[in-house]
Amino acid sequence: TGAVLPLDPGTLRRVAVIGPNADVARIQGGGSATVIPPYAIGPLAGLRAALGPDVSVEHAVGARIRHRLPPVTDADTRDPKTGERGLWLTYTDPDGGLLHEELRGGGRLLWLDDPIVAQAATIEAVGILEVRESGPHRIGIGGVGRFRLEADGVTLLEDVLVTDDPLGGILTPPERWAVLDLTAGQEVELRLRHDFAPGLSGTGFVLGVDPPVAHEDADLAHAVALAAAADVAIVVVGSTEETDSEGHDRPNLSLPGRQDELVRRVAAANPNTVVVLNCGSPVLLPWRADVAAIVMAWFPGQEFGAALADVLLGRAEPGGRLPMTWPAHEDDPQVLSTIPVDGRLDYAEGIHIGYRGWARSEAAPAYPFGHGLGWTTWEHVAVAVAASSPAGAEATARVTVRNTGARPGRHVVQAYLSRPESDVERPVRWLAGFASVLAEPGSTVDVDVSIPAHAFRHWVEGVGWRTEPGAYTVHVGASSADLPLTATITVGPA
Secondary structure, three states: OOOOOOOOHHHOOEEEEEOOOOOOOOOOOEOOOOOOOOOOOOHHHHHHHHHOOOOEEEEEOOOOOOOOOOEOEOOOEEOOOOOOEOEEEEEEOOOOOEEEEEEEOEOEEEEOOOHHHHHOOEEEEEEEEEOOOOEEEEEEEEEOEEEEEEEOOEEEEEEEEOOOOHHHHHHOOOEEEEEEEEOOOOEEEEEEEEEOOOOOOOEEEEEEEEOOOOOHHHHHHHHHHHHHOOOEEEEEEEOOOOOOEOOOOOOOOOOOOOHHHHHHHHHHHOOOEEEEEEOOOOOOOOOHHHOOEEEEOOOOOOOHHHHHHHHHOOOOOOOOOOOOOEOOOOOOOOOOOOOOEOOEOOOOOOOOOOHHHHHHOOOOOOEOOOOOOOOOOEEEEEEEEOOEEOOOOOEEEEEEEEEOOOOOEEEEEEEEEEOOOOOOOOOOOEEEEEEEEEEOOOOEEEEEEEEOHHHHEEEEOOOEEEEOOEEEEEEEEOEOOEOOEEEEEEEOOO
């Protein structure tokens, strides 16, 4: 919350939407969990649609983070027959007979256990590429098997791509490309044919186009100039399905490429800089004190751009809370070891994993487990619990909170337990329950937070779950590190 968000559309004339993830719908990580939706809306498209023609919404990449060919999208391709956005696919059998036709929204295509593919021998994808920038374009394919790629009827590539890594064939398939010099406004019909052995129920490939790449310094300078001339700069940074994926580890916690530099320079040029984080796991945010606001979008799904616009413009409140701790420095995470020894990795943290480990550490995170802001502010006024509870019974913490801001809002009240004097090993504190509450500006409301019986239990090897009788402290607040209220409850013997 602050002076910048939510944005007031009535005061906006120029908005700069900047970053490598600004003009794409980065909606999921990579790997076997990939789901290809019929369409996806990126931040730039969502904001342009929401703000309308009276607001100039301009775009600059600023920093590039992809090393592989970016798949074409429905924003830059259309079916040559109907004009619908995307690629037209045809499936034919070994005799050339038509099995199926359909429209797909982009150039990353994957089939798993598909009955139509099991009958097919060829899949052909065709689309009109609408060229946005003048200059040399890399146009190519990624996949495993036999491929032929044509541009306006001229064969660019014809090759058999192979790999000795079955997982890599899906996550990072071999690529081939050709370079075409294209002109902004030009239209090129791309046709990709993939032949494979009949009987396979799964396959996949990528049809990709990489537009002209300016020098990195020129990209940054363009973004900074755009930000300086705008009423607000929205910088969408994050990762890709290449870096947030199963099958490999991240080399560090930093944003890929020169994204940190991009944020710093844009923030220096425009004090109204809002950063949108579009990634699937924590990253370091060394510039977090230099920007007006940070919105954590994660990998949000196919309506990404529309939903983001609703949040930025105040039509919806960002109501999420962090499900993990975000470190301030590379060496801060409370993970004892990530390197297997003789093929074995021991989780030596035991019960002190995640936010529980941070509670034992002297390191202060950038953002603690459970943290999250909305459009208003809150005061935790009081908490009341029953003085005692029988073992195996649910307890309830009644919490009084006050909306101290100027807007209605939703708050998530969190309850944690502790038991410093215990005969068993315990975390410093552990999450016991949470509940959300809505309140108007200035109003005071009560919310009941249920604390289930299992929150008081501990595991005894060879025996099972047991409840240790005695006094437990209930801590209540807005996150694992912001717990201003306490109460005591005594649990009876089993």
